[in-house]
Amino acid sequence: MNDYLEDNRIRALADEEHPSLPGAQEFKASNPLCGDRIKLSLKIEDQVIKEAGYEIRGCILSRAAAAIFARNARGENLQNLKMLEQELRKMLKGEGEISSGKWQELTIFKVCLGNRSRHECVLLPFRAIK
């Protein structure tokens, strides 16, 4: 397995902070395996995300994924993000690619291709969208 801990982009993303947004809509998810949890806060107008923040207790992978989510969520609607989650699932299994140019940063998680037990870490912020 490649080592995500050696990937400086992942380490830097994990250290980013995107604070929760007061008054925003909340979406929660947790990972039963490790107890990681995220609370997304999304400002949504006319079904389009205007701004995203979060609180997270998680590993480096889940924190990095949350940062990518918050950076890129503006302009998306929830339905698109659910479709993106499915693409991400397939990419992590080596069965597909991320189609949206805007979300190509997610390809850094191909480092987890051979480590199935950590896929849910990467998917955590996307699973919060319900």
Next chain:
Amino acid sequence: MSFNPQNIAADFPIFTKYPHHYLDNAAMTQVPQQVLSAIIDHETEARANIHRSGHFLGERATIAYEDARQAVADYLNIDPDEVIFTSGSTQSLNLVAYWLGEILKPNDEVIITEAEHHSNFLPWLRLASQKNVNLKILPIRPDGCLDIDKLPQLISKKTKILAITQASNVSGAITDVKHFRDTANAVGALLLLDAAQAMAHQKPDLKALDSDFYVFSGHKIYGPTGIGILAAKAKILQEMPPFLLGGGMVEELTSSSVSYLSSPFRFEAGTQPLAQAQGLKAALEWSEKIDHQAARNYQENLMTYLWKELSKLPRLKLIGPPPDPNKIPLISFNIEGAHPHDVAHILNQNRVAVRAGQHCAKPLFQALKQDGAVRASFALYNGDEDAEALLKAVHQAIKRL
């Protein structure tokens, strides 16, 4: 008799194929060649369904299955009709909770502890919500041990069962069974011991323990997956209704009525884990040959050394009581500022296999105010080299995270 883990490890083919430091034994132990051979022998010499086919393979299979039951009974010092084969501890615990759900009345009480893993928590939680039974939970102390001083505040004449872990899968603390037995006796309550963790580290005498129910899994005691045991006193089993309905457990059946066989057969509907039973028998026979007192002494010294070395490391927070005879050989810990999964990732790169996370024990972690932990759990084949490899890898994790 001296104890050398390297001699033990030689029985385990997986360590020849994949040399590594396997310290995830609280989740699953590896299997010795003797167990693998017993499974293959059964499948190639006696594969047939039991208690129904009179041909030679059917006879062999039936005899082998009941021999396995006798072997379990002998190991536990009980009668064979007190041994029920299940798919594992989880099914065993669900079976008992199901039965109690049939007979408990509203406001009756069940006592469990914060140290239970989910298999001995969720069935009782459901029972409480469906039957209006009061579920009382004995807290743990900050060191992860059960706070038995609080038991008198919980127990009452309405208490019908205490369902207690015999050893915690996170802190490793071994339960003072006699204290719980005496407390249960004082109010006429039943005692269930969840030995999922404890079983690998002792040879229990159930007559001496006087437990009404005793539960464990094959895969944590060097046996196969998919098999476990519910041992229960005969007089209780006579009253228990069957949990699953199907072939092999019926005495008489018409279109309008049914009567069931006596225990243990009434609890074993459908085709049973036949090859697994032979594997479990082989695991117990293999275990019988070990000098467990010598093994315990060795492991306690090893755990004491490891605990001492780990406690010297910066940012390292140990969880649970320090090693002593009342602790199974596992150590849980965290590195401050690092996530357990990231720590386990680095350990894995050093060929040290541990488990990280909440270990199916969320209530315990809530009580400890921890999000999770890294757990290194030792078995009979683990020795000094495994402890040194763990220490080296933890050093590396502290540097890198």
